[in-house]
Amino acid sequence: MQVTLKIFRYHPEVDKTFHYETYVIENAQETDRVLDLLEYVKGYYDGTLAFRRSCAHGVCGSDAMRINGQNMLACKVLVRDVGTHITVEPILGLKVIKDLITDMEPFFENYKKVLPWFINNSPLPEDGRERRQSPEERARFDDTTKCILCACCTTSCPSFWASDDYLGPAALVAAHRFIFDSRDEAAAERLKIISETSGLARCHTAFNCTLACPREIQITKAIAELKLATITGRV
Amino acid sequence: MTKLHQFDVVVVGAGGAGLMAALYASRTAKTAVISKLYPTRSHTGTAQGGIGAALGNLEEDHPEWHTYDTVKGSDYLGDQDAIEFMCYEAPQAIIELEHMGLPFDRTPDGRISQRPFGGHTNNVTGKPVRRACHAADRTGHMILQTLYQQCLKNQVTFFDEFQVLDLILVNGRTAGVVAVELATGEFHTFHAKAVIFATGGHGRIFEVTSNAYSYTGDGAAIVLRRGLPLEDMEFFQFHPTGIYKLGILITEGVRGEGGVLINGLGERFMSKYAPTVKDLASRDVISRAIYTEIREGRGVNGQNYVWLDVRPESVNQYAAMDGRTNPDGSPYTVTGEQILTKLPDIIDFCRVYLGVDPLTEMMPVQPTAHYTMGGIPTNKYGEVVIDEKNTVLPGLYAAGECACVSVHGANRLGTNSLLDLVVFGKHAGLKAAEFAKHADFEALPAHPEEEVRAQLEALRNGSGRENAFEIGREMRKVMFEEVGIYRNERGMRFAIEKIHELKERYKHIRVRDTGRIFNTELLNAWELGNLLDVAEVVAESALNRTESRGGHSREDYPDRDDQNWLKHTLIWKRNGHTEISYKPVVITKYPPKERVY
Amino acid sequence: MAAKSRRLSLRERGLNFEMLMWLFTRLSALVMYGLILVAMVGAFLMGARTQMNMADVLRWGFLSIAGHIQNTNIPDLEPWATPFWRLTASAMLLVATAHGVHGLVVIADDYIVHPRGRRNVRALSIVFLLLMVVAGLYVVWTW
Amino acid sequence: MALKHNVSLATALRYKGRGPMWAFILHRLGGLGMAILLTVHILSTALGGPVGQFLNDLYMHWAFQIVVYFFVLFHAVNGLRITLLDLWPSLWVYGREALWIEWAVFLPIYGLAVYTILSTALGG
């Protein structure tokens, strides 16, 4: 089957601004991943096409891009899902460095702001074994442990587009992962951080994040739980 | 222009092994981690099923059993002192991960949950034992995230998206590495007392693989080019259950939860090949069984695949036939709901990539290239050794999939790789920091980056007739077909010739991108060079070993030959030629015997 | 194993002005619904079915002051301008303006990131709020 | 050396956010619109005079009312959805379904309002 790929191109060393380039692939399959098509274009049409990728099955978070106008992982969407006319563009709200590669630093900076690491300064269990946690307590934060930091969510959020000082859904998801972990002791510190002006209050439940998340994390729900936690104190 | 950095310890690679090493090294030494991917993109994150440790949370288990299973799994090629070391360190290592916050699944009484995995047995009954600690089918993801987070917490210095291109050795000692910053194309020299390689594997030499695009054997190739040997490169693991054609892994955990393999005739064929543990035999055994089924015409619809069946009704039916029980002795049964919570990602992969719902349909699977048992030879402290006498190269360390300790021998047991990362990553980190405390910096050569600069320039200025993608494709195909699950002399000779031809063509590839910023075309071409180098030594090592053992099985030498081959291969690249030598296997408690499951 | 319940003290839960206003926005929304309901029920009890058209009923529901219905064929405006209705209208006015003005602040926060800018917006919003309340109350109580 | 990250309004609107994103945009427009209109309305009423009269007449015009009702009603109905889901976060799992329900509530009410506005205005 024939697939037409329209790809956003920008080479900082040659181009003043971006343009679109169209490639026609003749013998594509409907089970091809969009990533396969990009690899094909890079391999046989134009080696200069630049994009990130690694695992090729939706678990490393390298290849978030806008495909037919919506954020997704190029490796987790097949031709049969998006049709034969495919537009591929970089994710929004981050600087475009080259073609589909964006500057991820602000994204990771925001992530680091919420203290995304386990904190528990109490003495370890005396038997030298694991800290106990019931399956129910573990289930409480299961959803948000799945995040692969692909940035599909944050770069689909209108609040983040408005300005990248908004922590963004991915950072809030990370905060949720720890705040609702019964073993963690720094919920208060994190809640303070995320309830600053650039945090929770900037989420207007636009829901783009939840629809974009390739891990199907219920992000809007997680954020709402955080908002409520600041009010009820229940974590 | 080259930028210069100085650190006591430089860790190359930010997967499980690299991060673990960094975490421990940074406690006492000034440490940097260099990674060509953002750390959380590392391949460790894709590991699914679990990490092995004899915690005995659900039933009786002992590190001693774990040791024996691993020795047996390795087809007696693993070094038993190292294996024992790893298996006895395992429970503590897992507990330590839990203390770092790793969200393991839990048992009803709040302990870390465990599941059965291939080759892990109760040594008394021979039945599968629950030893794999897990977090759904995302165990590697949780390990990677947790370790990265702990590194952030401890303010480890990261150089993200820096690709290491060369190792600087001065007078037989380690002086640092040269890396290129992807975002600018600038070279950076890292002057270091100790360097730890944790660059992962090279599964991309094969056509059907569960491995990431980034698995290009950079570490192994660099070391090889620097005149150091690689160990046991002929041993590559083919995981029995990859998604047909795509190679995406379906974890052994599926079979751990009761899934079974079914051939084209609808038979559960593993009971023929491994009467006791059946679908939970070790991987090499099952991969060969699948291949045999396919070759004898019992693939599905005459194609190269078989079914993996985890539909609840099938699971329950076969579990009843096997007399499988829960820890409390009641018969083992599952519901679709339970399978979904235990294997959510697998279900998701099948739905996305196959349009198949594993809860109601069977999954088409075929063996997929998965894990490299061989690699940079080290001792059990992660110190790189460079000859038959295990002479240590001062200041150089390796850990994780790129290293060969060797704990996996001829075949790795599932869950032992993650364990390997954590245990040996930690010890490599500790050793490197200790070394750095007493050592001085070696003086750097005048232009340390000159050689790689020349390498890249050569690629850029090649005469430009050959297509790198095409070369890569041909390499992967010939390696999968001739140096894959079954091997024979004729095929391997053909493959070696082919690799030589491809290496010649590689000198004339065309790189169109002349820029410096994110020149992925150039770096992919450089990576292809690594793959070709590695593929060559894999094929050469395999051709030389005239026996079948673990992941290396030859049609022309179908039997294990302990008389002649109970030894590790070491392979060098000198003056453009490979040189092979051997070193003995360490055997302490378990003399080799026949391996039946 | 029983799940241990965790509740953070008032000081620890990050409850600041921002989050209080988040809650206020939602509660005020519910209150507005309540007031609208009261106004509607009242209007129908007082014979709106025969005296007003749909648009007027809605307008009355929104802010229950006589001015919102004076153009229709209501014979006697007196019962529609009692202190009770003036009070509900005042409540509506206060809640809605606070809700609305804070809404404007929230929108501004998306685009104005600099701390000084945000402080200015907040200062302005208070002035604006007061102005609106005064003007609004004047209208409510003089009609 | 890199393209700046500002997202223009046109780019933002081109994002395929589907229902919920548009609900957010309309909600914002509605809130903003109401805030502005009410300000003008209250001030003009308080001030009175010819300008005030003109503005109030404008407000009573049927075409204007159809637009304003849309925003007001949408903001109110959508606001209720947000409030309910926010106070019971587990409902957010049904975020998309909630939106259908919302339209099912909104459209008949709005349709009735438009119908009466039009029939009053045009029928005299």
Ligand SMILES: Cc1cc2nc3c(=O)[nH]c(=O)nc-3n(C[C@H](O)[C@H](O)[C@H](O)COP(=O)(O)OP(=O)(O)OC[C@H]3O[C@@H](n4cnc5c(N)ncnc54)[C@H](O)[C@@H]3O)c2cc1C
């Ligand atoms: C699909 C899959 C499932 C698996 N499941 C299991 C399981 O259930 N249990 C188990 O025990 N094992 C499992 N394994 C095996 C195990 O996950 C891997 O062997 C292990 O994660 C390798 O870890 P590592 O730290 O050595 O390397 P990786 O995690 O791959 O990290 C390599 C690092 O090196 C960096 N790097 C590479 N080259 C360079 C360079 N030139 N310059 C700079 N940086 C570089 C990369 O950026 C990366 O950070 C699985 C493997 C796969 C592929």
Ligand code: HEM
């Ligand atoms: C029944 C009536 C109303 C309901 C149910 C309601 C509900 C809400 C809710 C829940 C929000 C929060 C949205 C978010 O945080 O994303 C909101 C925001 C807002 N409301 Fe209302 N509201 C009502 C009336 C009004 C009125 C009368 C005004 C104007 C004076 C107004 C102006 C605003 C503004 C400006 C915002 C901010 C919009 C944004 O952030 O995008 N609302 N409303």
Ligand code: SF4
């Ligand atoms: S929450 Fe989902 S979309 Fe956002 S970064 Fe994590 S995995 Fe990606």
Ligand code: F3S
């Ligand atoms: S898209 Fe943005 S506004 Fe909230 S619900 Fe998601 S973070």
Ligand code: FES
């Ligand atoms: S390549 Fe890893 S998520 Fe797509």
